[in-house]
Amino acid sequence: MVDPTSRDRLILSVNAGSSSLKISLYRLKSQSGPPDASDTAEPVELLLVSTISNISAPPASFTFSLVAHGTGREAKKEPVDSIHDHASAFAHFLDYLKQQASIDRSQIAHVCHRVVHGGDFFEPEVLTKESYQRIERLSDLAPLHNGAALSVMKACIDALPDSQSIAYFDTSFHRPIPAHIASYAIDQTIAKKRGLKKYGFHGLSYAYILRAVSQYLQRDPNTLNLIVMHLGSGASVCAIKAGKSLDTSMGLTPLTGLPGATRSGGVDPSLIFHYTNRVGRMSHDRDAAVDVHVTLAETILNKKSGWKAITGTADFGAVVQGMKEHQALLDAGAASEDDAKWKLAFDIFVDRICDYLGAYYVKLAGKVEALVFSGGIGERSVELRETITKQMECLGFGIDEAKNAAVDKEDGTVIDVGVSHDERRVLVCRTDEQLEMARECALEKRFWKDES
Ligand SMILES: Nc1ncnc2c1ncn2[C@@H]1O[C@H](COP(=O)(O)OP(=O)(O)O)[C@@H](O)[C@H]1O
Ligand SMILES: CC(=O)OP(=O)(O)O
Numbered sequence: 001m002v003d004p005t006s007r008d009r010l011i012l013s014v015n016a017g018s019s020s021l022k023i024s025l026y027r028l029k030s031q032s033g034p035p036d037a038s039d040t041a042e043p044v045e046l047l048l049v050s051t052i053s054n055i056s057a058p059p060a061s062f063t064f065s066l067v068a069h070g071t072g073r074e075a076k077k078e079p080v081d082s083i084h085d086h087a088s089a090f091a092h093f094l095d096y097l098k099q100q101a102s103i104d105r106s107q108i109a110h111v112c113h114r115v116v117h118g119g120d121f122f123e124p125e126v127l128t129k130e131s132y133q134r135i136e137r138l139s140d141l142a143p144l145h146n147g148a149a150l151s152v153m154k155a156c157i158d159a160l161p162d163s164q165s166i167a168y169f170d171t172s173f174h175r176p177i178p179a180h181i182a183s184y185a186i187d188q189t190i191a192k193k194r195g196l197k198k199y200g201f202h203g204l205s206y207a208y209i210l211r212a213v214s215q216y217l218q219r220d221p222n223t224l225n226l227i228v229m230h231l232g233s234g235a236s237v238c239a240i241k242a243g244k245s246l247d248t249s250m251g252l253t254p255l256t257g258l259p260g261a262t263r264s265g266g267v268d269p270s271l272i273f274h275y276t277n278r279v280g281r282m283s284h285d286r287d288a289a290v291d292v293h294v295t296l297a298e299t300i301l302n303k304k305s306g307w308k309a310i311t312g313t314a315d316f317g318a319v320v321q322g323m324k325e326h327q328a329l330l331d332a333g334a335a336s337e338d339d340a341k342w343k344l345a346f347d348i349f350v351d352r353i354c355d356y357l358g359a360y361y362v363k364l365a366g367k368v369e370a371l372v373f374s375g376g377i378g379e380r381s382v383e384l385r386e387t388i389t390k391q392m393e394c395l396g397f398g399i400d401e402a403k404n405a406a407v408d409k410e411d412g413t414v415i416d417v418g419v420s421h422d423e424r425r426v427l428v429c430r431t432d433e434q435l436e437m438a439r440e441c442a443l444e445k446r447f448w449k450d451e452s
């Protein structure tokens with residue numbers, strides 16, 4: 001059980017993904033004020049983790065694990081019918097927290113919220129009426145995300161009145177992307193006026209991965225060139241040059257670039273006008289949690305595309321399984337035409353990932369210390385890592401098949417699955433956006449100014 005001794009200073013980190021809500025609770029380690037940024041040890045200790053997945057494809061699945069003092073975890077997983085959006089998922093978590101862990105909610109000093117689109121916000125932002133409204137105005141640019149995060153923030157104001165909510169932005173990491181890479185080739189007066197440029201997302205994940213890989217390689221992050229793939233329900237690639245984002249595959253919104261579970265990824269923009277003759281109209285599918293106006297085209301490309309549209313499942317693990325079963329049927333001469341959909345979805349994903357790997361390898365002038373796989377798919381799909389890395393053999397990357405197959409059995413944040421141990425490594429990194437926020441929060445003196 002969590003030990004609720006004396007005055008704990010707790011940080012709750014909430015990550016509203018497109019189809020999931022991941023929540024971690026931490027205790028600030030230092031006994032006398034916030035820790036120092038120069039300290040390499042984590043400044044926070046994990047107390048519990050809760051994940052609610054399948055929010056957009058009910059029934060949602062709820063897990064809650066208390067991390068006892070070094071003694072392992074008590075995990076619980078159950079389907080919950082009452083969860084239909086991020087707000088009801090968070091409400092379910094709070095109920096559970098009250099019943100299961102004897103944690104005094106008033107000890108939660110800060111709630112860190114992952115906000116996918118930060119627009120011109122670059123630093124973490126304490127939630128006020130004004131910052132809430134600014135984040136709300138950006139919701140149209142992240143229709144699957146910002147509204148969901150805001151609904152959780154609202155719930156915090158009511159349920160955790162003693163805590164301060166702080167927004168952490170996915171876009172901040174990509175601020176250094178040079179203007180010629182972030183700009184679209186459109187009228188620049190309009191582009192500037194309306195903020196039409198590449199923002200990039202998954203930035204909290206990339207920041208965490210950069211730090212974890214630099215610790216693993218024992219290298220200063222500012223000397224590292226990496227190509228990192230964050231592959232989950234939403235998927236993107238990032239080229240990191242000397243520890244800074246040089247380019248990333250998502251753009252003005254998280255729609256473009258790679259396909260996702262329900263997202264098309266990049267398409268010829270004219271496709272919108274040919275898909276049906278109604279796609280430019282406003283959608284009637286207005287999500288209560290994500291209170292934004294979107295066109296029917298945006299709904300189709302964000303929610304009714306991706307491997308879910310091709311195969312019927314949003315679970316990439318099931319796509320890989322379907323592809324293997326199809327291969328077995330092909331070998332037996334018994335495959336049906338419909339079975340080809342699994343391999344089509346897999347191959348489209350691989351093809352689009354390779355588009356970016358090739359481009360980023362060239363942008364980094366071939367100086368790449370490591371190719372890094374992360375996100376739910378990157379961390380778990382042996383087949384995807386193998387297929388991608390084999391395609392990258394022409395550039396000097398190679399996979400150790402035994403190590404690749406054994407990733408799930410390995411502990412640790414970074415696992416080497418490559419054949420090279422100097423340049424061109426192939427790594428898997430278990431990313432943790434919640435920890436990235438909690439760590440930043442713990443190290444930010446202005447958030448602890450009343451403590452000594
Ligand atoms: N064994 C597996 N093989 C391939 N993909 C998997 C496997 N297990 C989970 N996944 C994929 O990982 C996705 C979740 O990734 P994650 O990064 O946690 O999601 P989110 O984008 O919601 O943050 C699931 O939707 C599923 O498609
Ligand atoms: C930006 C994005 O797509 O995030 P997620 O993968 O968590 O949905």
Ligand SMILES: [Mg+2]
Binds near residue numbers: 017232233234
């Ligand atoms: Mg995610």
